[in-house]
Amino acid sequence: MIDLTHMGRRARLASHKLARASTEQKNHALSKIADALEACADSILSANRIDLDAARAKGASETLIRDRFDLENRMSGMIADVRKVAELPDPVGSVFDQRTLDNGLRVSRRRTPLGVLGVIYEARPNVTVDVATLALKTSNAVLLRGGSEVFESNRVLANIIRDTLTELDLPDIFPVDAVQYIESTDRQYVEQMLRLHQYIDMIIPRGGASLHAFCRENSTIPVITGGLGICHLFVDGSADLDAALPVIFNAKTQRPAVCNSLDTLLVHESVAADFLPRVVEHLSPAGVSFRAEPRALSHLAGAGSVQAAGDGDFDTEWMALILGLKVVNSLDEATEHIRQHSTQHSDGILTRTTEHADRFVDEVDSAAVFVNASTRFNDGSALGLGAEIAVSTQKLHARGPMALEELTTYKWVVIGDNHVRG
């Protein structure tokens, strides 16, 4: 029986201590964590093999195992990311909106840690390290709850981080409970965690739509929902069609199982007859198959990889080499389709008409809106944040990729000369 309230209380106490850490101390701690992960590579991979064997015994596909569970090819990247985060600027302590009011009060806002993060994630064990690293860099304590498929890997990774904190021997700055892993796959602990609003300041779910819905329904703590991406590109009548093909190819095929990959291609009627067959021809060799609404289908008679779109196909995040195709009469019809079917994650227009680009950007209310670029750019490192803990599709606090600054809040600092309010 795990006492989650006790874990929460310890995390809260740890967060108070972490708030004292200097940027240099935090960067040093991260570098020690990277060293420790390197030194412990063998034990990490042994634990990972236990998870992989169990997954195989349960019949998991080799694709799933390779893409999600296996750490072997991800170890060096994971460790390099820890060192990279150490090099990023520390947002904590930075001051903004500084000014002196007419009455002489000096007012500013200062960035502070959120306090305690609760992160609930599925599959990829490197998330354990990514999240702990970003939390420590921003002086936040973290409660981690990983997926059952890589339980052993997660446990070993969390323990290496905790052991490193212990070895730093600065318990008043880096208490071991700054990083805590819930060592059980029992779902009841997720439910308990979601109600620890006394101790946890933000819940970040990382996983599928059902995890996000579960958190939204059951949490008394603010939840960053996101991750689900039904993403669109609209090929305007004025698009550079030759240039559009590689953008569409990249958006669909570069990593089809991630949230910013393309799900639906909307094509203006004026270029549909010419362009749709070229899309099918260009993407089919990569294994892409297509779901076309009737008008799009009419331009694609006989193409083997094309079938008629079914009910709900335009409301599906494919996560696979499948692409929806639809012909639209106008920019308005394109933005209206996006309004109805997009998850407001990543949507774009391919056009050479500035006015159309501007209207699309104005009217499409998604976390990231693209003009003549692949939707795949919607993540923290691709947009210049240097890291990413999640991609938010809700509108509070942060929208789109979240990195270090998005793990902070601020306090108002008001300095007076014994000012009283009139």
Added chain:
Amino acid sequence: MIDLTHMGRRARLASHKLARASTEQKNHALSKIADALEACADSILSANRIDLDAARAKGASETLIRDRFDLENRMSGMIADVRKVAELPDPVGSVFDQRTLDNGLRVSRRRTPLGVLGVIYEARPNVTVDVATLALKTSNAVLLRGGSEVFESNRVLANIIRDTLTELDLPDIFPVDAVQYIESTDRQYVEQMLRLHQYIDMIIPRGGASLHAFCRENSTIPVITGGLGICHLFVDGSADLDAALPVIFNAKTQRPAVCNSLDTLLVHESVAADFLPRVVEHLSPAGVSFRAEPRALSHLAGAGSVQAAGDGDFDTEWMALILGLKVVNSLDEATEHIRQHSTQHSDGILTRTTEHADRFVDEVDSAAVFVNASTRFNDGSALGLGAEIAVSTQKLHARGPMALEELTTYKWVVIGDNHVRG
């Protein structure tokens, strides 16, 4: 039977239209609303009198009626506030973090409306106008749910605003459903509203602790909790005691029933014997009574307005002319007391020692931290925001006073030259 889903859907559609309004159009609409409120003063006050009569019949105190329900003395201020909001800068559309990445992608973030606000409030009917005004200024639609005590006042105010929107005769920009009032005091509609995450982007409760807790427990929409303020001032050993008295007086007595008023005074032991009797002498004539822990009490023997602090007194938001008194041995003990008892709303230090001020500001994690100033300054207009829709004591999205910018989110705008991700 009110169909709240239908109201939510109409609000969402209205928000899409409102997003097209220019700053000039919005300011014009606000000025028309102010005109209409002026023109309809009689009918507003008649409706208000119905509420006041009903409140008196139910035995509400005249103080409560005057402070919370009565619009008579508040009308001109309420209307002036609408005109003031029209003059504030419009955050919607402003661009920040604009930069060109190494690969040539032009990335920026653009402020956009949140979409639909859900505001649940108690008592003061002017909130109906305040909230609708701030929502319209930021191109947000709003669902309003007011308190039962001023139901008639709220209904008339909401209808005047809706009629003005109709008279603008720009239904594609200012649809009447941009402002909707739930015309029922049945609690079931609050519960239904809290689950309309498909249509509402942010819930702002304005009321007591139980309303905030109810929203946090039952909402599937992000909630801005706040409002509850157990506020502290710490009189350091080096404080200018003569100057401290008026600050304490102001923080406690200027408006005792609001959230940023002072609840507990912590006094350093080195000045307690001298200063505590002066505090009692200075504040008693204004009707303040005191709850002192034993050590503070020992310095105040015989003062009629002083009694021993009981269990929970230091965890009480007084909302009245009562002040807790406690002697502490050190700055550390003061910050530790604040950590344990503060609601992280407004806490301050009175000191002439810069190092102590800095440590206090570093270690006290409250929405607003004050040095040599009254806690009463923690609101939107006093801190230079020009308005206020709520004071947040949670840490996501906004902390402390929330005004126009806090009613917006942003979208990432990414412009490329047919960029693909490598």
